Amino acid sequence: MNETSAPTLAPEVADLLRTAQQYRQRLQGDLHEQVVEAIYTEAERIVSRAVSSPAAPARPTFDRTLDRIVTSRLWGFPIMFALFAVMFWITISGANVPSGLLAELLVERGHPWLRELTLAWGWPDWLRGLTIDGVYLATAWVVSVMLPPMAIFFPMFTLLEDFGYLPRVAFNLDALFRKAGAHGKQAMSLMMGFGCNAAGVVSTRIIDSPRERLLAILTNNFSLCNGRWPTQFLMATLFVGALVPAPWSSLAAAAAVTGVAALGVALTFLVSWALTRTVLKGQPSAFSLELPPYRPPRLWQTLYTSLLDRTLFVLWRAVVFAVPAGALIWLSANVHVGGDSIAAHLVRTLDPVALWLGLNGVILLAYVLAIPANEIVIPTVLMLTVLVTGTPEAGAGAGVMFEIEDDNVLKQLLLQGGWTALTGINLMLFSLLHNPCSTTLYTIYKETGSLRWTMWAALLPLGLGIVVCFLVARLWQLFA
Amino acid sequence: MNSTPQSPSAAALPASEACASCAVFRAARLRKLGVRIGHADFVVALAGNPNTGKSTVFNALTGLRQHTGNWPGKTVTRAEGAFEYNGHRYKLVDLPGTYSLLSTSPDEQVARDFLLFAQPDVTVIVADATRLERNLNLVLQVLEITDRAVLCVNLMDEAERHGLQIDTRQLARDLGVPVVGTAARRGQGLAELLQAIEDVATGRVRCRPHRLPEPPPALREAIRVLVEKLERAYPGLPNARWVAMRLLAGDESILNAIRTGELAELVRSRTVRETAAQPATP
Numbered sequence: 001m002n003e004t005s006a007p008t009l010a011p012e013v014a015d016l017l018r019t020a021q022q023y024r025q026r027l028q029g030d031l032h033e034q035v036v037e038a039i040y041t042e043a044e045r046i047v048s049r050a051v052s053s054p055a056a057p058a059r060p061t062f063d064r065t066l067d068r069i070v071t072s073r074l075w076g077f078p079i080m081f082a083l084f085a086v087m088f089w090i091t092i093s094g095a096n097v098p099s100g101l102l103a104e105l106l107v108e109r110g111h112p113w114l115r116e117l118t119l120a121w122g123w124p125d126w127l128r129g130l131t132i133d134g135v136y137l138a139t140a141w142v143v144s145v146m147l148p149p150m151a152i153f154f155p156m157f158t159l160l161e162d163f164g165y166l167p168r169v170a171f172n173l174d175a176l177f178r179k180a181g182a183h184g185k186q187a188m189s190l191m192m193g194f195g196c197n198a199a200g201v202v203s204t205r206i207i208d209s210p211r212e213r214l215l216a217i218l219t220n221n222f223s224l225c226n227g228r229w230p231t232q233f234l235m236a237t238l239f240v241g242a243l244v245p246a247p248w249s250s251l252a253a254a255a256a257v258t259g260v261a262a263l264g265v266a267l268t269f270l271v272s273w274a275l276t277r278t279v280l281k282g283q284p285s286a287f288s289l290e291l292p293p294y295r296p297p298r299l300w301q302t303l304y305t306s307l308l309d310r311t312l313f314v315l316w317r318a319v320v321f322a323v324p325a326g327a328l329i330w331l332s333a334n335v336h337v338g339g340d341s342i343a344a345h346l347v348r349t350l351d352p353v354a355l356w357l358g359l360n361g362v363i364l365l366a367y368v369l370a371i372p373a374n375e376i377v378i379p380t381v382l383m384l385t386v387l388v389t390g391t392p393e394a395g396a397g398a399g400v401m402f403e404i405e406d407d408n409v410l411k412q413l414l415l416q417g418g419w420t421a422l423t424g425i426n427l428m429l430f431s432l433l434h435n436p437c438s439t440t441l442y443t444i445y446k447e448t449g450s451l452r453w454t455m456w457a458a459l460l461p462l463g464l465g466i467v468v469c470f471l472v473a474r475l476w477q478l479f480a
Numbered sequence: 481m482n483s484t485p486q487s488p489s490a491a492a493l494p495a496s497e498a499c500a501s502c503a504v505f506r507a508a509r510l511r512k513l514g515v516r517i518g519h520a521d522f523v524v525a526l527a528g529n530p531n532t533g534k535s536t537v538f539n540a541l542t543g544l545r546q547h548t549g550n551w552p553g554k555t556v557t558r559a560e561g562a563f564e565y566n567g568h569r570y571k572l573v574d575l576p577g578t579y580s581l582l583s584t585s586p587d588e589q590v591a592r593d594f595l596l597f598a599q600p601d602v603t604v605i606v607a608d609a610t611r612l613e614r615n616l617n618l619v620l621q622v623l624e625i626t627d628r629a630v631l632c633v634n635l636m637d638e639a640e641r642h643g644l645q646i647d648t649r650q651l652a653r654d655l656g657v658p659v660v661g662t663a664a665r666r667g668q669g670l671a672e673l674l675q676a677i678e679d680v681a682t683g684r685v686r687c688r689p690h691r692l693p694e695p696p697p698a699l700r701e702a703i704r705v706l707v708e709k710l711e712r713a714y715p716g717l718p719n720a721r722w723v724a725m726r727l728l729a730g731d732e733s734i735l736n737a738i739r740t741g742e743l744a745e746l747v748r749s750r751t752v753r754e755t756a757a758q759p760a761t762p
Contacts, residue, residue: 012713013738019709020727023702031699032582032729038692043616046690050650051612054643202557205576208585292531293610293638298665309545 063294067168076172081258083165087156089254092237095148102144103409111137130330134383138326141379142318146230150311153229157194158306162297166191171289173265178284180269181276183212185287186219190268193223194261195310197440200225201447211282214453215272217444221436221461222264222271226314227374231431232257234378238411239424260428267433271460318375325369325376326383333387347388357466358426358473360418362388367430372438377431382410385417422476426469433465510674512543513562513569520562520571522681527595527622528606529615530577533634535559536664537606538574541674546574558590565674568681573600579614581621582731589733596625596719597746602680603629604673609639609646609661619655623689625719629657630676637663656688702728714747 009017024031070079114136118128160166170187177184185207193200197220204216224232233253240256241249276282332343340348343365350361366380414423435458436444445454526534535546535555542561559574575594576587595603603626607615612633619631631651639646652659658676662669679685695703706724710717717723723743726734737743 009739010713012709016706016709016713016727017735017738020706020724023706024728024730027699027702027728030729031725032731035692035725035729036582039617039620042620042690042692043613046616046651046654047613049654050647052645052647205557205587206585213586290531295638305545 066294067291070165070168071171076168080169080172081262083160084261085254085258087153087160088233088257089250090156091149091153092233092241092253092257093250094152095233098148098151099144102147106140106144107137108409110140126334129334130327134326134330135323136326137386138322138329138376138379138383139319141382142322142376143315145234145378145382146318146375147311147315149230149233150226150314151307153233154226154310155303155306158302158310159297159299162295162302164292164294167289167291171291174289176269177272180273181282181284182215182269182272183207183209183284183287184289186212186216186268186272189216189220190223190265193220193225195226197221197223197225197436198443201440201443204447209282209285211280212285214448215275215280217447218275218453218457218460219268219271221440221457222268222432224261224264224432225374225437226310227318227377227437228431230375231377232260232428234410235424235428235431238414239419239421240428242411243421256425256428260432263429264432267464271464314375317373318379321370321373321376322379325380328369329380329383329387333384341387343384344388347384356473357430357469358422358476359430359469360423362417363423363427363430367434370437371435374431374437381427382413385413388417422473422480426472429468429472430465433461433468435459435462509566510541511564512541513564514543517560517562517571519569521568522601523571523573523598524602524604524677524681525573525575525594525598525600526604526606527575527591527618528577528632529579529608529611529618532577532606532608532615533664534577534606535574537604537632537634537662537670537673538572540664540667540670542572555587557587558594566678568678570677570681578618580618581625582726593746595622596722597717599626599718601628602677604632604677605629606632606634609633609635610642610644612646620690620692623655623657624692625722627687627689628680629687629689630673630680631655631657631659632669632673633659633661634664636661636669637666655690658685658687699728714744717743717747 069075111132114132115128118132166188169191170184173187173190174184177186186204188206189200189204192203200220200223201217204213204220207213207216236253236256237249241253244252329343332346333341335342337345346365347361350364354361354364362381362384366377366384369380370377435441441454441458444457445451448454526538528534538544538559538561539546541563543563544559544561546555546559555574555576557576561572561574563570563572573594575591578588578591580588581592581595594600603622605619605622607619623629633646633648633651636646646661648659648661658680660669660673660676662673664670676685680687694700703721703724706727707720710720710723714720723734734743737746
């Protein structure tokens with residue numbers, strides 16, 4: 001291909017290539033095809049001797065019937081949306097009670113108890129503040145806000161994956177990808193991205209064409225990852241759910257999360273489409289997608305592995321990052337420069353830009369701090385709000401975290417910090433549309449070997465996020 | 481593993497089927513070592529078409545938890561783990577699924593390069609019992625390049641549900657390597673698989689792998705010359721014959737590997753780099 005640009009070859013290698021070329025020209029017919037044909041013939045002969053199929057195909061038609069429904073033009077997409085919406089709804093309504101219990105145990109009881117204890121031990125104020133108000137509270141919030149929804153959502157998603165539904169989703173999306181000029185297998189990396197974007201980026205290796213692979217890498221961040229689901233669930237519950245009458249709130253919240261996830265998929269197509277017409281021109285290549293048989297998922301094993309591999313893994317990552325972040329945030333809120341804390345200074349600096357985007361300074365600061373991991377956005381936001389608005393004992397009040405009522409302590413806290421429904425909605429959007437975490441960026445750099453494309457991957461979603469949040473904020477002002 | 485010496489007669493005694501499927505029996509001889517690879521007596525590669533359950537077999541033998549899922553393309557990089565069986569330590573390498581050694585996506589190249597150039601002691605080919613004919617395409621290609629292989633016909637439970645009957649003994653006769661039927665998800669057949677791996681690794685069982693018909697005389701001459709030249713250019717190159725065939729077929733990925741010096745690098749290290757996938761920059 002690029003014989004001219006290749007490094008100078010050793011003489012024996014050049015000789016080898018030349019000889020191969022000469023022999024190849026003398027060959028009759030396509031050797032590759034002959035080899036493949038010989039293999040096929042042998043395979044057929046061997047199987048005919050060793051495998052006996054029943055006279056009447058005992059193959060249950062269940063698979064085929066189900067496939068016809070879930071991949072049909074008419075029903076494919078509605079079923080897909082309904083399935084995901086139901087999963088989100090179960091997650092949101094199921095997380096209420098356990099989240100409340102955990103919050104009561106860890107935040108409302110555990111936090112004052114630890115303060116009392118350290119008071120009795122005679123710890124200095126700064127040490128108690130750093131460890132109990134900083135590190136402990138951040139961790140307690142991570143556990144109570146993130147554990148229940150993840151423990152419900154991830155097993156359901158894994159069951160669906162083990163059953164064999166994901167390739168059907170890929171099948172449904174394939175035509176759209178082709179229209180966007182991308183590879184159909186991008187649907188697979190998109191699905192992987194719903195777990196972890198770094199894994200999604202690595203999974204693009206199944207795509208052979210470098211151009212199409214790059215498309216898949218650049219758009220993978222539009223799949224909401226593990227670390228971002230809790231933000232979606234919490235904001236949808238607190239702010240979107242509250243916009244409608246109580247009986248409908250879980251449903252509205254689920255619809256909002258479905259909407260954001262669907263927006264991500266839509267943007268994947270749109271951005272792929274735009275890129276193939278500008279910087280990554282080319283034709284999509286054909287491929288065949290194998291629809292594996294449906295397999296009854298193994299319930300207990302799935303629950304066990306998805307709890308260990310995903311839920312606890314994500315939680316652990318969040319805790320690992322939340323501990324130093326908690327300490328850092330406490331310090332920044334308690335070290336005063338010129339009469340104000342560092343955090344207050346930073347938040348005030350960011351506020352004008354942030355408010356203009358329908359967010360606030362706390363959120364933007366949280367996203368700067370959360371570059372290592374999306375998981376810590378929520379605890380960082382909560383910590384900063386508490387410390388900046390000066391209500392460190394907010395946890396002592398009554399109420400639970402996931403209950404949509406006005407006495408919800410979390411909601412009270414955020415309202416005191418100046419949050420509105422717009423802030424919540426724009427946080428959901430910004431959570432979808434911002435730069436990938438540093439792990440994913442590093443993975444993108446390793447996979448593409450190019451700083452330029454890594455920058456693209458970081459700035460493209462961030463730019464989109466700014467535009468979308470800005471537009472939503474303007475529209476909101478217009479109508480509200 | 482405690483090294484209680486076994487009398488030869490006891491070792492030779494064939495375990496009854498009831499014994500072999502008993503967890504206690506297996507547990508006594510298998511020790512899952514997870515990622516503690518350390519020194520390994522044998523290197524075993526898991527190859528096969530996508531979505532045939534390689535990672536499930538891998539997890540069952542090593543005790544690790546590689547992500548498994550019911551869709552093709554789940555594993556894109558090499559995963560390594562270890563287990564100990566009958567006093568031997570094995571390093572197990574889980575390769576990405578591949579339909580053929582002749583194709584070229586980055587994940588498939590990882591599998592191809594490892595099988596060809598890292599030369600594992602035993603190659604376990606995991607095949608889907610319900611799609612055996614298509615799976616055999618890869619099996620036959622792998623048997624062209626190795627003398628030590630085991631065919632693991634997985635998903636036997638599904639084949640049974642579909643009313644398929646698979647004669648593993650006939651398959652073993654035709655293919656010239658041990659064939660074991662398994663249902664890895666349920667842990668069935670793994671004891672026999674372990675035994676087959678050990679038999680081949682230690683040389684207790686000699687494989688006479690099935691080979692495709694000899695090429696016509698004109699081609700034979702070309703192959704002979706090219707193999708000679710390949711061996712001169714790359715001393716120690718494993719599977720030179722296969723590479724020669726691919727050169728004659730005009731395989732771009734092999735030609736590129738020669739031009740860029742990647743092949744030389746592969747031969748030099750004799751192990752495949754972890755990041756064998758090519759950068760995606762066009």
